[in-house]
Amino acid sequence: MLSIVLPVYNEEENIVRAYEAIRDVLVPKDIAFELVFVNDGSKDHSFDVIKKLSQEVRDAKILGLSFSRNFGKEAAIFTGLSHATGDVCAVMDCDLQHPPETLLEMYAMWQEGFEIIEGVKHSRGKESFVYKTFAKLFYKLISKSTGIEMYRSSDFKMLDRKVVDEYVKLSERNIFFRALSSWLGFKSAVVEFDVKERNAGTTKWSIKSLVRYAIGSITSFTTAPMQLITFSGVVFFIFAIILGIQSVVKWATGHALEGFTTVILLLLITGSLIMISLGIIGYYLARIYEEIKGRPRSIVREIVKSPK
Ligand code: UDP
Ligand code: MG
Numbered sequence: 477m478l479s480i481v482l483p484v485y486n487e488e489e490n491i492v493r494a495y496e497a498i499r500d501v502l503v504p505k506d507i508a509f510e511l512v513f514v515n516d517g518s519k520d521h522s523f524d525v526i527k528k529l530s531q532e533v534r535d536a537k538i539l540g541l542s543f544s545r546n547f548g549k550e551a552a553i554f555t556g557l558s559h560a561t562g563d564v565c566a567v568m569d570c571d572l573q574h575p576p577e578t579l580l581e582m583y584a585m586w587q588e589g590f591e592i593i594e595g596v597k598h599s600r601g602k603e604s605f606v607y608k609t610f611a612k613l614f615y616k617l618i619s620k621s622t623g624i625e626m627y628r629s630s631d632f633k634m635l636d637r638k639v640v641d642e643y644v645k646l647s648e649r650n651i652f653f654r655a656l657s658s659w660l661g662f663k664s665a666v667v668e669f670d671v672k673e674r675n676a677g678t679t680k681w682s683i684k685s686l687v688r689y690a691i692g693s694i695t696s697f698t699t700a701p702m703q704l705i706t707f708s709g710v711v712f713f714i715f716a717i718i719l720g721i722q723s724v725v726k727w728a729t730g731h732a733l734e735g736f737t738t739v740i741l742l743l744l745i746t747g748s749l750i751m752i753s754l755g756i757i758g759y760y761l762a763r764i765y766e767e768i769k770g771r772p773r774s775i776v777r778e779i780v781k782s783p784k
């Protein structure tokens with residue numbers, strides 16, 4: 477059986493349509509499937525729609541989980557995967573931006589023996605200029621620091637049972653699904669898809685949440701920024717030695733009062749660098765603090781299942 481995990485946040489218009497689109501693709505091919513809707517603290521009637529769907533649908537298993545509040549898409553994916561029961565699990569967006577037809581392609585590759593099949597964006601669809609630039613910059617940064625190509629990657633993936641079992645064993649609270657599946661290893665393949673336009677509703681990301689997501693995922697996945705601090709520290713130390721020698725020479729030759737500009741510049745530069753570095757360390761500290769609290773990733777308030 478194929479499980480499909482769909483994170484849901486204020487998607488009441490899209491849930492039934494997502495089910496229908498997936499059904500129309502999978503039923504003709506005789507692929508038994510289960511839909512795992514994870515309601516991530518929606519403020520609309522999404523969960524009522526899921527409940528109703530779970531009671532009405534006969535040609536698929538429907539599992540609906542509802543969080544006690546909005547925990548974020550990553551938490552929704554994780555919790556969805558840990559409740560999925562299929563031999564193979566897919567994760568896709570509920571707004572039909574990930575085309576269900578691609579599921580067939582992925583499924584065929586899974587049957588061929590691949591364990592992670594990643595959906596890769598062939599085109600990114602309609603996005604604003606600012607968003608596009610920001611996304612590009614962010615993924616360049618991550619790709620450089622982790623060595624994983626990220627710009628075209630997405631959360632649209634199909635994972636074998638083995639991979640899911642390993643994934644849900646990971647104990648860190650702040651997980652970055654896109655990058656982690658490549659960290660896990662396994663036999664993986666790539667499938668290209670075109671990002672469709674959003675079916676209904678609006679994107680759930682604000683600039684603020686995107687910046688938070690970017691910083692969060694960088695700090696959870698790489699310590700490169702901290703290494704950058706060390707590196708610039710070393711550069712400055714070399715710089716300081718040269719300047720130190722120069723001032724000693726000046727002092728010895730009797731030109732000591734000169735060089736106030738250098739002093740001021742140095743103060744400013746080192747001051748700001750120290751502040752930036754402290755900020756970066758602060759982010760990692762916050763990460764450690766969050767992890768060490770050991771809180772659950774999400775709290776499931778309610779579960780609905782389709783009747784057997
Ligand atoms: N989503 C979620 N929790 C959130 C934000 C989004 O579960 O806090 C879900 C949303 O319902 C959708 C998917 O994540 O199924 C992708 O969200 P969206 O379409 O807003 O993002 P975009 O496609 O613009 O990247
Ligand atoms: Mg979307």
